[in-house]
Amino acid sequence: MDVSNAEVAQAFEDIAILLELENANPFRIRAYQNAARVINGLSQPVTDLLAKAVDLSEYRGIGKDLSKKIMGYVKTGHIPLLDELSKHHPKGIIELARIENLGPKRIQILHDKLGITSLKDLKSSAEKGQIKKVKGFGEKTEKKILKAIKELTAIRKESRVPLHLVDQIARQLVLYLKKSKEVRQVEVAGSYRRRKETVGDLDILVTCNNSKNIIDHFVAYENVKNIISKGSTRSSVVLRDGLHVDLRVLKEESFGSGLYYFTGSKAHNIEVRKIAKKMGLKINEYGVFKGSKKIAGVNEEEVFKAIHLDYIPPELRENRGEIKAASEHCLPNLITVTDLRGDLHAHTTATDGKNTILEMAEKARELGHNYLAITDHSQHVHVANGLDVERLKKHIKDIDRINEKISGIKILKGIEVDILEDGSLDLPNSILAELDIRICSIHYKLKMNKKDMTERIIRAMDNPYFNILGHPTGRLIFKRAPYEFDLEKVVKAAVERGKFFEINCRPDRLDLSAEHCQMVQELGAKFAISTDAHSTMELNFLNFGTDQARRGWVEKKNVINSLMWKELRKLLSPNL
Protein backbone atom coordinates (compact mmCIF):
# COMPACT_ATOMS: atom_id res chain seq x y z
CA MET A 1 0.00 0.00 0.00
CA ASP A 2 1.13 3.53 -0.68
CA VAL A 3 1.22 4.94 2.84
CA SER A 4 2.75 8.39 3.33
CA ASN A 5 5.02 9.26 6.24
CA ALA A 6 2.42 11.73 7.45
CA GLU A 7 -0.16 8.96 7.64
CA VAL A 8 2.12 6.68 9.63
CA ALA A 9 2.97 9.54 12.00
CA GLN A 10 -0.73 10.39 12.36
CA ALA A 11 -1.57 6.79 13.19
CA PHE A 12 1.07 6.76 15.93
CA GLU A 13 -0.19 10.06 17.31
CA ASP A 14 -3.71 8.66 17.38
CA ILE A 15 -2.46 5.59 19.22
CA ALA A 16 -0.77 7.86 21.74
CA ILE A 17 -4.02 9.73 22.41
CA LEU A 18 -6.02 6.54 22.80
CA LEU A 19 -3.39 5.02 25.09
CA GLU A 20 -3.51 8.12 27.24
CA LEU A 21 -7.24 7.64 27.57
CA GLU A 22 -6.55 4.15 28.84
CA ASN A 23 -4.10 5.41 31.42
CA ALA A 24 -1.32 3.45 29.79
CA ASN A 25 2.33 3.72 30.81
CA PRO A 26 3.23 7.35 30.08
CA PHE A 27 6.59 6.32 28.66
CA ARG A 28 4.97 3.98 26.26
CA ILE A 29 2.79 6.86 25.13
CA ARG A 30 5.82 9.04 24.71
CA ALA A 31 7.49 6.34 22.63
CA TYR A 32 4.64 6.60 20.09
CA GLN A 33 4.84 10.39 20.07
CA ASN A 34 8.60 10.26 19.60
CA ALA A 35 8.33 7.79 16.77
CA ALA A 36 5.71 9.98 15.06
CA ARG A 37 8.15 12.86 15.17
CA VAL A 38 11.01 10.76 13.82
CA ILE A 39 8.88 9.58 10.92
CA ASN A 40 7.80 13.10 10.08
CA GLY A 41 11.45 14.09 9.91
CA LEU A 42 12.57 11.36 7.52
CA SER A 43 13.99 12.48 4.20
CA GLN A 44 12.44 9.58 2.33
CA PRO A 45 9.05 7.86 2.36
CA VAL A 46 9.03 4.82 4.64
CA THR A 47 7.64 2.87 1.71
CA ASP A 48 10.84 3.57 -0.24
CA LEU A 49 13.03 2.74 2.76
CA LEU A 50 11.24 -0.55 3.24
CA ALA A 51 11.44 -1.33 -0.47
CA LYS A 52 15.20 -0.95 -0.12
CA ALA A 53 15.15 -3.26 2.90
CA VAL A 54 16.30 -0.51 5.26
CA ASP A 55 15.90 -1.55 8.89
CA LEU A 56 13.73 1.20 10.37
CA SER A 57 14.78 0.30 13.91
CA GLU A 58 18.14 1.87 13.08
CA TYR A 59 16.46 5.22 13.59
CA ARG A 60 16.62 6.40 17.19
CA GLY A 61 13.18 6.28 18.70
CA ILE A 62 11.98 3.43 16.54
CA GLY A 63 12.62 0.02 18.00
CA LYS A 64 11.79 -3.49 16.97
CA ASP A 65 8.12 -3.28 17.79
CA LEU A 66 7.33 0.02 16.10
CA SER A 67 9.38 -0.91 13.07
CA LYS A 68 7.25 -4.02 12.75
CA LYS A 69 4.07 -2.00 13.14
CA ILE A 70 5.16 0.34 10.34
CA MET A 71 5.90 -2.59 8.05
CA GLY A 72 2.50 -4.05 8.83
CA TYR A 73 0.80 -0.72 8.13
CA VAL A 74 2.54 -0.36 4.76
CA LYS A 75 1.65 -3.92 3.86
CA THR A 76 -1.95 -4.11 5.05
CA GLY A 77 -3.05 -0.54 5.66
CA HIS A 78 -3.79 -1.43 9.27
CA ILE A 79 -2.16 -1.36 12.66
CA PRO A 80 -3.89 -3.99 14.80
CA LEU A 81 -3.25 -2.02 18.01
CA LEU A 82 -4.94 1.05 16.56
CA ASP A 83 -7.87 -1.03 15.34
CA GLU A 84 -8.18 -2.59 18.77
CA LEU A 85 -7.99 0.73 20.60
CA SER A 86 -10.50 2.26 18.21
CA LYS A 87 -12.97 -0.47 19.17
CA HIS A 88 -12.88 0.66 22.80
CA HIS A 89 -13.32 4.33 22.06
CA PRO A 90 -15.88 6.22 20.03
CA LYS A 91 -14.64 7.52 16.70
CA GLY A 92 -14.96 11.20 17.53
CA ILE A 93 -12.80 11.05 20.62
CA ILE A 94 -9.50 11.72 18.86
CA GLU A 95 -10.71 15.02 17.49
CA LEU A 96 -11.61 16.09 21.02
CA ALA A 97 -7.91 16.07 21.83
CA ARG A 98 -7.45 18.83 19.29
CA ILE A 99 -9.42 21.22 21.50
CA GLU A 100 -7.10 23.48 23.41
CA ASN A 101 -6.82 22.74 27.13
CA LEU A 102 -8.60 19.46 26.68
CA GLY A 103 -6.32 16.50 27.31
CA PRO A 104 -6.97 12.83 27.77
CA LYS A 105 -7.84 13.09 31.47
CA ARG A 106 -10.55 15.65 30.95
CA ILE A 107 -11.85 13.90 27.85
CA GLN A 108 -12.22 10.74 29.92
CA ILE A 109 -14.07 12.62 32.67
CA LEU A 110 -16.42 14.25 30.16
CA HIS A 111 -17.05 10.88 28.58
CA ASP A 112 -17.79 9.19 31.89
CA LYS A 113 -19.95 11.94 33.37
CA LEU A 114 -21.74 13.30 30.30
CA GLY A 115 -21.29 10.61 27.67
CA ILE A 116 -19.46 12.99 25.35
CA THR A 117 -17.94 11.16 22.39
CA SER A 118 -17.52 13.79 19.69
CA LEU A 119 -17.02 17.47 19.00
CA LYS A 120 -20.75 17.72 18.36
CA ASP A 121 -21.58 16.28 21.80
CA LEU A 122 -19.04 18.56 23.42
CA LYS A 123 -20.54 21.60 21.80
CA SER A 124 -24.11 20.83 22.77
CA SER A 125 -23.16 19.95 26.37
CA ALA A 126 -21.24 23.18 26.70
CA GLU A 127 -24.12 25.16 25.26
CA LYS A 128 -26.52 23.54 27.72
CA GLY A 129 -24.22 24.52 30.59
CA GLN A 130 -23.64 20.91 31.66
CA ILE A 131 -19.87 21.03 31.61
CA LYS A 132 -19.42 23.66 34.29
CA LYS A 133 -21.29 21.42 36.72
CA VAL A 134 -18.79 18.59 36.42
CA LYS A 135 -16.29 18.40 39.29
CA GLY A 136 -12.98 19.90 38.25
CA PHE A 137 -14.60 22.02 35.57
CA GLY A 138 -16.14 25.43 35.93
CA GLU A 139 -17.61 28.44 34.24
CA LYS A 140 -14.38 29.59 32.61
CA THR A 141 -13.44 26.18 31.29
CA GLU A 142 -16.83 25.79 29.68
CA LYS A 143 -16.50 29.15 27.95
CA LYS A 144 -13.01 28.30 26.79
CA ILE A 145 -14.20 25.04 25.31
CA LEU A 146 -16.94 26.76 23.34
CA LYS A 147 -14.49 29.29 22.03
CA ALA A 148 -11.98 26.61 21.07
CA ILE A 149 -14.62 24.68 19.14
CA LYS A 150 -15.55 27.81 17.23
CA GLU A 151 -11.93 28.51 16.36
CA LEU A 152 -11.21 24.93 15.43
CA THR A 153 -14.07 24.77 12.97
CA ALA A 154 -13.13 28.18 11.63
CA ILE A 155 -9.48 27.59 10.84
CA ARG A 156 -9.09 23.83 11.22
CA LYS A 157 -5.94 22.74 13.02
CA GLU A 158 -3.61 23.60 10.15
CA SER A 159 -2.43 26.73 11.88
CA ARG A 160 1.18 26.80 10.81
CA VAL A 161 2.20 29.91 8.92
CA PRO A 162 4.94 30.17 6.25
CA LEU A 163 8.19 31.51 7.65
CA HIS A 164 8.37 34.58 5.43
CA LEU A 165 4.99 35.83 6.67
CA VAL A 166 5.90 35.19 10.28
CA ASP A 167 9.15 37.02 9.59
CA GLN A 168 7.26 40.25 8.98
CA ILE A 169 4.98 39.79 11.98
CA ALA A 170 7.92 38.99 14.26
CA ARG A 171 9.95 42.00 13.14
CA GLN A 172 7.08 44.39 13.82
CA LEU A 173 6.41 42.89 17.23
CA VAL A 174 10.07 43.01 18.21
CA LEU A 175 10.19 46.67 17.19
CA TYR A 176 7.12 47.33 19.32
CA LEU A 177 8.61 45.57 22.34
CA LYS A 178 11.82 47.55 21.99
CA LYS A 179 9.79 50.75 22.24
CA SER A 180 9.34 50.05 25.93
CA LYS A 181 12.06 51.60 28.04
CA GLU A 182 11.96 48.56 30.33
CA VAL A 183 13.34 46.20 27.68
CA ARG A 184 17.00 45.30 27.52
CA GLN A 185 17.28 42.24 25.26
CA VAL A 186 14.72 40.80 22.84
CA GLU A 187 15.15 37.59 20.88
CA VAL A 188 12.70 35.40 18.97
CA ALA A 189 13.33 31.73 19.76
CA GLY A 190 11.43 28.56 18.82
CA SER A 191 11.05 27.13 15.33
CA TYR A 192 11.32 30.69 14.01
CA ARG A 193 14.92 30.83 15.17
CA ARG A 194 15.53 27.34 13.83
CA ARG A 195 14.22 28.74 10.52
CA LYS A 196 11.67 26.03 9.88
CA GLU A 197 9.77 26.61 6.66
CA THR A 198 6.54 27.01 8.58
CA VAL A 199 6.06 28.29 12.11
CA GLY A 200 3.31 27.29 14.54
CA ASP A 201 3.76 30.08 17.07
CA LEU A 202 6.25 32.71 18.13
CA ASP A 203 8.34 32.46 21.29
CA ILE A 204 9.76 35.80 22.26
CA LEU A 205 12.28 36.18 25.07
CA VAL A 206 13.11 39.43 26.83
CA THR A 207 15.22 40.68 29.67
CA CYS A 208 14.01 43.86 31.30
CA ASN A 209 14.00 46.09 34.34
CA ASN A 210 10.46 45.36 35.41
CA SER A 211 8.70 42.20 34.29
CA LYS A 212 5.17 43.34 35.15
CA ASN A 213 5.47 46.45 33.02
CA ILE A 214 6.85 44.62 30.02
CA ILE A 215 4.09 42.00 30.17
CA ASP A 216 1.49 44.77 30.38
CA HIS A 217 3.16 46.42 27.41
CA PHE A 218 3.13 43.13 25.50
CA VAL A 219 -0.56 42.36 25.95
CA ALA A 220 -1.39 45.96 25.01
CA TYR A 221 0.07 45.45 21.52
CA GLU A 222 -2.51 46.68 19.03
CA ASN A 223 -2.57 43.41 17.09
CA VAL A 224 -3.40 41.27 20.12
CA LYS A 225 -6.82 39.68 19.64
CA ASN A 226 -7.05 37.86 22.93
CA ILE A 227 -4.96 37.08 25.98
CA ILE A 228 -4.65 33.41 26.80
CA SER A 229 -2.52 33.73 29.92
CA LYS A 230 -0.72 36.44 31.81
CA GLY A 231 1.58 35.55 34.67
CA SER A 232 4.60 37.16 36.27
CA THR A 233 7.24 35.75 33.94
CA ARG A 234 5.18 34.60 31.01
CA SER A 235 2.25 35.58 28.89
CA SER A 236 0.52 34.06 25.92
CA VAL A 237 -1.65 35.84 23.36
CA VAL A 238 -3.27 35.33 19.98
CA LEU A 239 -2.74 38.01 17.35
CA ARG A 240 -5.49 39.18 15.05
CA ASP A 241 -4.13 37.10 12.19
CA GLY A 242 -4.39 33.98 14.36
CA LEU A 243 -0.75 33.57 15.28
CA HIS A 244 -0.01 32.50 18.86
CA VAL A 245 2.74 34.44 20.60
CA ASP A 246 4.40 33.56 23.90
CA LEU A 247 6.45 36.13 25.76
CA ARG A 248 8.86 35.00 28.44
CA VAL A 249 10.73 37.28 30.77
CA LEU A 250 14.19 36.08 31.72
CA LYS A 251 16.85 37.30 34.09
CA GLU A 252 19.98 38.51 32.36
CA GLU A 253 22.12 35.80 33.96
CA SER A 254 19.78 33.20 32.46
CA PHE A 255 19.29 34.69 29.00
CA GLY A 256 21.57 32.19 27.26
CA SER A 257 20.07 29.13 28.89
CA GLY A 258 16.57 30.51 28.32
CA LEU A 259 17.31 31.21 24.69
CA TYR A 260 18.73 27.73 24.31
CA TYR A 261 15.80 26.11 26.08
CA PHE A 262 13.09 27.93 24.14
CA THR A 263 14.81 27.56 20.78
CA GLY A 264 14.28 23.80 20.98
CA SER A 265 13.51 21.66 19.25
CA LYS A 266 11.84 19.67 21.94
CA ALA A 267 13.47 16.47 20.74
CA HIS A 268 16.88 18.14 20.77
CA ASN A 269 16.35 19.53 24.27
CA ILE A 270 15.26 16.23 25.72
CA GLU A 271 18.32 14.52 24.31
CA VAL A 272 20.70 17.18 25.60
CA ARG A 273 19.14 17.14 29.06
CA LYS A 274 19.67 13.41 29.21
CA ILE A 275 23.35 13.94 28.47
CA ALA A 276 23.59 16.64 31.12
CA LYS A 277 21.97 14.34 33.61
CA LYS A 278 24.51 11.64 32.93
CA MET A 279 27.22 14.16 33.63
CA GLY A 280 25.62 14.91 36.98
CA LEU A 281 24.28 18.24 35.74
CA LYS A 282 20.79 19.67 35.50
CA ILE A 283 19.84 21.90 32.61
CA ASN A 284 16.74 24.06 32.48
CA GLU A 285 15.75 27.53 31.27
CA TYR A 286 17.57 29.14 34.20
CA GLY A 287 20.96 27.65 33.59
CA VAL A 288 23.18 24.62 33.85
CA PHE A 289 23.43 23.45 37.46
CA LYS A 290 25.83 21.26 39.36
CA GLY A 291 23.84 20.52 42.48
CA SER A 292 22.51 23.92 43.45
CA LYS A 293 25.47 25.73 41.93
CA LYS A 294 24.88 27.43 38.60
CA ILE A 295 27.78 26.89 36.21
CA ALA A 296 26.44 28.41 32.97
CA GLY A 297 23.56 30.42 31.56
CA VAL A 298 24.51 33.93 30.46
CA ASN A 299 24.91 32.95 26.83
CA GLU A 300 24.40 29.86 24.70
CA GLU A 301 28.11 29.31 24.06
CA GLU A 302 28.62 28.88 27.80
CA VAL A 303 25.78 26.35 27.99
CA PHE A 304 27.25 24.19 25.24
CA LYS A 305 30.69 24.40 26.81
CA ALA A 306 29.38 23.25 30.17
CA ILE A 307 28.05 20.04 28.63
CA HIS A 308 31.16 19.53 26.46
CA LEU A 309 29.49 20.16 23.11
CA ASP A 310 30.59 22.37 20.23
CA TYR A 311 28.19 25.22 19.52
CA ILE A 312 25.28 23.86 17.50
CA PRO A 313 23.63 26.42 15.18
CA PRO A 314 19.85 26.68 15.82
CA GLU A 315 18.99 25.35 12.34
CA LEU A 316 20.52 21.99 13.22
CA ARG A 317 18.80 21.48 16.57
CA GLU A 318 16.36 18.73 15.58
CA ASN A 319 18.01 15.71 17.18
CA ARG A 320 19.00 14.35 13.81
CA GLY A 321 22.61 13.58 14.64
CA GLU A 322 23.81 17.08 15.50
CA ILE A 323 24.42 16.27 19.16
CA LYS A 324 26.72 13.37 18.36
CA ALA A 325 28.49 15.49 15.74
CA ALA A 326 28.96 18.30 18.27
CA SER A 327 30.47 15.94 20.83
CA GLU A 328 32.87 14.57 18.22
CA HIS A 329 33.77 18.02 16.88
CA CYS A 330 32.54 17.25 13.41
CA LEU A 331 29.60 19.58 12.87
CA PRO A 332 29.25 20.70 9.24
CA ASN A 333 30.71 23.99 8.08
CA LEU A 334 27.31 25.43 7.19
CA ILE A 335 26.79 27.76 4.27
CA THR A 336 25.89 31.36 5.21
CA VAL A 337 24.15 33.92 3.06
CA THR A 338 27.31 36.05 2.97
CA ASP A 339 29.18 33.13 1.38
CA LEU A 340 27.05 33.46 -1.73
CA ARG A 341 28.72 35.30 -4.60
CA GLY A 342 25.77 35.52 -6.93
CA ASP A 343 22.31 34.42 -7.94
CA LEU A 344 21.71 31.83 -10.66
CA HIS A 345 17.99 32.06 -11.37
CA ALA A 346 16.07 35.23 -12.23
CA HIS A 347 13.37 36.37 -14.65
CA THR A 348 12.79 39.64 -16.49
CA THR A 349 10.09 41.43 -18.46
CA ALA A 350 11.12 39.31 -21.44
CA THR A 351 8.90 36.61 -19.94
CA ASP A 352 6.97 36.79 -16.66
CA GLY A 353 9.29 39.02 -14.60
CA LYS A 354 8.37 42.51 -13.43
CA ASN A 355 11.71 44.25 -14.06
CA THR A 356 14.11 44.70 -16.97
CA ILE A 357 17.54 43.11 -17.30
CA LEU A 358 19.18 46.39 -16.33
CA GLU A 359 16.98 46.90 -13.25
CA MET A 360 17.67 43.36 -12.07
CA ALA A 361 21.39 43.81 -12.72
CA GLU A 362 21.60 47.04 -10.76
CA LYS A 363 19.74 45.59 -7.82
CA ALA A 364 21.98 42.48 -7.81
CA ARG A 365 25.05 44.70 -7.86
CA GLU A 366 23.63 46.69 -4.96
CA LEU A 367 23.30 43.40 -3.06
CA GLY A 368 27.01 42.81 -3.62
CA HIS A 369 26.68 39.97 -6.11
CA ASN A 370 29.61 39.06 -8.35
CA TYR A 371 27.16 37.77 -10.96
CA LEU A 372 23.47 37.39 -11.75
CA ALA A 373 22.09 34.80 -14.16
CA ILE A 374 19.15 35.95 -16.27
CA THR A 375 17.17 32.77 -16.85
CA ASP A 376 13.84 33.47 -18.48
CA HIS A 377 11.37 30.77 -19.43
CA SER A 378 11.52 28.74 -22.64
CA GLN A 379 8.80 28.57 -25.30
CA HIS A 380 6.72 25.76 -23.85
CA VAL A 381 5.66 27.89 -20.91
CA HIS A 382 3.14 29.90 -22.96
CA VAL A 383 1.46 31.47 -19.93
CA ALA A 384 4.77 33.05 -18.96
CA ASN A 385 5.45 34.21 -22.52
CA GLY A 386 8.38 31.79 -22.83
CA LEU A 387 11.20 32.50 -25.29
CA ASP A 388 11.54 30.72 -28.64
CA VAL A 389 14.85 30.51 -30.50
CA GLU A 390 14.49 33.87 -32.23
CA ARG A 391 13.47 35.80 -29.12
CA LEU A 392 16.19 34.11 -27.08
CA LYS A 393 18.78 35.18 -29.68
CA LYS A 394 17.63 38.77 -29.23
CA HIS A 395 17.59 38.33 -25.45
CA ILE A 396 21.21 37.15 -25.56
CA LYS A 397 22.19 40.29 -27.47
CA ASP A 398 20.31 42.44 -24.98
CA ILE A 399 22.25 40.88 -22.11
CA ASP A 400 25.53 41.41 -23.98
CA ARG A 401 24.65 45.06 -24.35
CA ILE A 402 23.87 45.44 -20.65
CA ASN A 403 27.17 43.76 -19.78
CA GLU A 404 29.00 46.34 -21.87
CA LYS A 405 27.12 49.12 -20.12
CA ILE A 406 27.37 48.02 -16.50
CA SER A 407 30.43 47.47 -14.37
CA GLY A 408 30.97 45.69 -11.08
CA ILE A 409 28.79 42.69 -11.90
CA LYS A 410 28.70 40.00 -14.57
CA ILE A 411 25.30 39.23 -16.08
CA LEU A 412 25.13 35.61 -17.16
CA LYS A 413 23.20 34.62 -20.24
CA GLY A 414 20.88 31.86 -19.15
CA ILE A 415 17.57 30.10 -19.61
CA GLU A 416 15.11 28.19 -17.48
CA VAL A 417 14.42 25.58 -20.10
CA ASP A 418 11.53 23.16 -19.74
CA ILE A 419 12.08 19.45 -19.46
CA LEU A 420 9.54 18.04 -21.89
CA GLU A 421 7.49 14.93 -21.36
CA ASP A 422 9.99 12.70 -23.16
CA GLY A 423 12.99 14.09 -21.29
CA SER A 424 14.20 16.30 -24.13
CA LEU A 425 14.80 20.01 -23.54
CA ASP A 426 12.45 22.65 -24.89
CA LEU A 427 15.11 24.40 -27.06
CA PRO A 428 17.71 22.99 -29.47
CA ASN A 429 21.26 22.43 -28.27
CA SER A 430 22.53 24.84 -30.90
CA ILE A 431 21.03 27.79 -29.03
CA LEU A 432 21.64 26.34 -25.53
CA ALA A 433 25.33 26.27 -26.50
CA GLU A 434 25.37 30.04 -26.71
CA LEU A 435 24.42 30.46 -23.05
CA ASP A 436 26.49 30.59 -19.86
CA ILE A 437 24.01 28.61 -17.80
CA ARG A 438 20.98 26.36 -18.25
CA ILE A 439 18.47 25.66 -15.53
CA CYS A 440 16.24 22.75 -16.44
CA SER A 441 12.80 22.56 -14.85
CA ILE A 442 9.50 20.76 -15.08
CA HIS A 443 6.40 22.94 -15.39
CA TYR A 444 3.78 20.67 -16.93
CA LYS A 445 2.66 17.06 -16.94
CA LEU A 446 3.43 16.83 -13.25
CA LYS A 447 1.31 13.79 -12.59
CA MET A 448 3.41 11.13 -14.30
CA ASN A 449 4.02 7.85 -12.55
CA LYS A 450 7.18 7.50 -10.50
CA LYS A 451 9.14 5.43 -12.97
CA ASP A 452 8.36 7.58 -15.99
CA MET A 453 9.08 10.82 -14.13
CA THR A 454 12.42 9.48 -12.90
CA GLU A 455 13.36 8.48 -16.45
CA ARG A 456 12.17 11.84 -17.80
CA ILE A 457 14.53 13.74 -15.50
CA ILE A 458 17.51 11.45 -15.99
CA ARG A 459 17.08 11.54 -19.75
CA ALA A 460 17.16 15.33 -19.56
CA MET A 461 20.38 15.07 -17.58
CA ASP A 462 21.91 13.11 -20.42
CA ASN A 463 21.90 16.34 -22.39
CA PRO A 464 25.42 17.84 -22.10
CA TYR A 465 23.98 21.34 -21.72
CA PHE A 466 21.91 20.49 -18.66
CA ASN A 467 23.42 22.34 -15.64
CA ILE A 468 20.97 22.65 -12.77
CA LEU A 469 17.68 20.92 -11.95
CA GLY A 470 15.33 23.81 -11.10
CA HIS A 471 12.92 23.52 -8.13
CA PRO A 472 13.68 19.78 -8.13
CA THR A 473 10.53 18.33 -6.56
CA GLY A 474 7.96 20.85 -7.74
CA ARG A 475 6.27 21.09 -4.38
CA LEU A 476 4.40 24.19 -3.29
CA ILE A 477 4.12 24.60 0.46
CA PHE A 478 0.50 24.04 1.60
CA LYS A 479 -0.61 23.74 -2.03
CA ARG A 480 1.04 20.96 -3.99
CA ALA A 481 2.88 17.79 -3.07
CA PRO A 482 6.17 16.98 -4.80
CA TYR A 483 5.80 15.10 -8.04
CA GLU A 484 6.51 11.42 -7.81
CA PHE A 485 10.00 10.37 -8.73
CA ASP A 486 12.95 8.47 -7.29
CA LEU A 487 15.11 11.28 -5.94
CA GLU A 488 17.91 8.94 -4.93
CA LYS A 489 18.22 7.57 -8.47
CA VAL A 490 18.14 11.06 -9.91
CA VAL A 491 20.85 12.27 -7.50
CA LYS A 492 23.11 9.37 -8.40
CA ALA A 493 22.59 10.11 -12.10
CA ALA A 494 23.36 13.79 -11.47
CA VAL A 495 26.59 13.01 -9.63
CA GLU A 496 27.76 10.80 -12.49
CA ARG A 497 26.98 13.51 -15.04
CA GLY A 498 28.20 16.57 -13.14
CA LYS A 499 24.72 18.13 -12.73
CA PHE A 500 23.54 20.26 -9.81
CA PHE A 501 20.41 20.73 -7.70
CA GLU A 502 18.70 24.01 -7.14
CA ILE A 503 17.61 25.08 -3.69
CA ASN A 504 14.86 27.39 -4.81
CA CYS A 505 14.51 30.30 -2.36
CA ARG A 506 10.92 31.30 -3.11
CA PRO A 507 9.10 31.14 0.22
CA ASP A 508 6.23 29.15 -1.24
CA ARG A 509 8.62 26.61 -2.77
CA LEU A 510 11.75 26.18 -0.63
CA ASP A 511 12.49 23.29 -2.90
CA LEU A 512 14.52 21.20 -2.01
CA SER A 513 13.25 20.73 1.52
CA ALA A 514 15.74 20.52 4.38
CA GLU A 515 15.40 16.74 4.57
CA HIS A 516 15.99 16.41 0.84
CA CYS A 517 19.04 18.72 1.02
CA GLN A 518 20.56 16.43 3.63
CA MET A 519 19.96 13.35 1.53
CA VAL A 520 21.22 14.93 -1.71
CA GLN A 521 24.41 16.11 -0.01
CA GLU A 522 25.01 12.70 1.54
CA LEU A 523 24.82 11.16 -1.91
CA GLY A 524 27.57 13.50 -3.07
CA ALA A 525 25.73 16.10 -5.16
CA LYS A 526 26.13 19.89 -5.07
CA PHE A 527 23.68 22.77 -4.94
CA ALA A 528 22.87 26.18 -6.34
CA ILE A 529 20.97 28.41 -3.93
CA SER A 530 18.90 30.62 -6.23
CA THR A 531 16.06 33.10 -5.78
CA ASP A 532 14.00 32.47 -8.92
CA ALA A 533 13.29 36.20 -8.58
CA HIS A 534 10.52 37.66 -10.72
CA SER A 535 11.26 41.21 -9.52
CA THR A 536 14.13 43.21 -8.04
CA MET A 537 12.56 42.86 -4.60
CA GLU A 538 12.58 39.09 -4.80
CA LEU A 539 16.35 39.10 -5.26
CA ASN A 540 16.33 39.42 -1.46
CA PHE A 541 14.99 35.87 -1.06
CA LEU A 542 18.49 34.34 -0.85
CA ASN A 543 18.33 34.19 2.95
CA PHE A 544 15.26 31.90 2.90
CA GLY A 545 16.97 29.34 0.70
CA THR A 546 20.13 29.59 2.75
CA ASP A 547 18.16 28.96 5.94
CA GLN A 548 16.70 25.88 4.31
CA ALA A 549 20.15 24.70 3.17
CA ARG A 550 21.51 25.16 6.69
CA ARG A 551 18.67 23.09 8.10
CA GLY A 552 19.74 20.45 5.59
CA TRP A 553 23.36 20.48 6.85
CA VAL A 554 24.58 21.95 3.53
CA GLU A 555 28.24 22.97 3.60
CA LYS A 556 29.80 25.89 1.79
CA LYS A 557 32.03 23.62 -0.28
CA ASN A 558 28.94 22.02 -1.80
CA VAL A 559 27.26 25.24 -2.94
CA ILE A 560 28.40 26.23 -6.41
CA ASN A 561 27.33 29.86 -6.19
CA SER A 562 29.71 30.37 -3.28
CA LEU A 563 32.34 30.44 -6.04
CA MET A 564 33.37 33.52 -8.00
CA TRP A 565 32.36 33.47 -11.66
CA LYS A 566 35.86 32.54 -12.79
CA GLU A 567 35.66 29.23 -10.89
CA LEU A 568 31.95 28.62 -11.32
CA ARG A 569 32.22 28.93 -15.09
CA LYS A 570 34.25 25.71 -15.29
CA LEU A 571 31.48 23.76 -13.54
CA LEU A 572 28.86 24.99 -16.01
CA SER A 573 30.63 24.23 -19.26
CA PRO A 574 28.86 21.46 -21.19
CA ASN A 575 30.31 17.99 -20.75
CA LEU A 576 30.55 17.14 -24.43
Next chain:
DNA sequence: GCCGTTTTCGGCCCGACTGTTTTCAGTCG
Protein backbone atom coordinates in the same frame (compact mmCIF):
# COMPACT_ATOMS: atom_id res chain seq x y z
C1' DG B 1 7.84 1.13 23.87
C1' DC B 2 12.87 2.59 23.70
C1' DC B 3 17.48 2.22 25.20
C1' DG B 4 22.40 1.09 27.17
C1' DT B 5 30.02 4.57 29.97
C1' DT B 6 24.13 2.67 35.75
C1' DT B 7 23.75 -2.17 29.21
C1' DT B 8 18.67 -6.80 28.89
C1' DC B 9 16.14 -4.27 33.73
C1' DG B 10 14.74 -0.14 35.22
C1' DG B 11 14.97 4.03 34.20
C1' DC B 12 12.74 7.57 30.96
C1' DC B 13 13.36 16.31 30.95
C1' DC B 14 11.44 20.10 33.41
C1' DG B 15 8.82 24.17 34.88
C1' DA B 16 4.81 27.87 34.36
C1' DC B 17 0.05 29.00 34.24
C1' DT B 18 -4.89 28.25 34.91
C1' DG B 19 -8.88 27.01 37.19
C1' DT B 20 -10.63 24.96 40.69
C1' DT B 21 -9.22 24.21 44.62
C1' DT B 22 -7.71 25.25 49.89
C1' DT B 23 -2.96 22.20 48.08
C1' DC B 24 -3.12 20.53 43.38
C1' DA B 25 -4.23 18.24 38.84
C1' DG B 26 -4.27 19.01 34.09
C1' DT B 27 -2.33 20.96 30.17
C1' DC B 28 1.11 23.02 27.50
C1' DG B 29 5.48 23.99 25.51
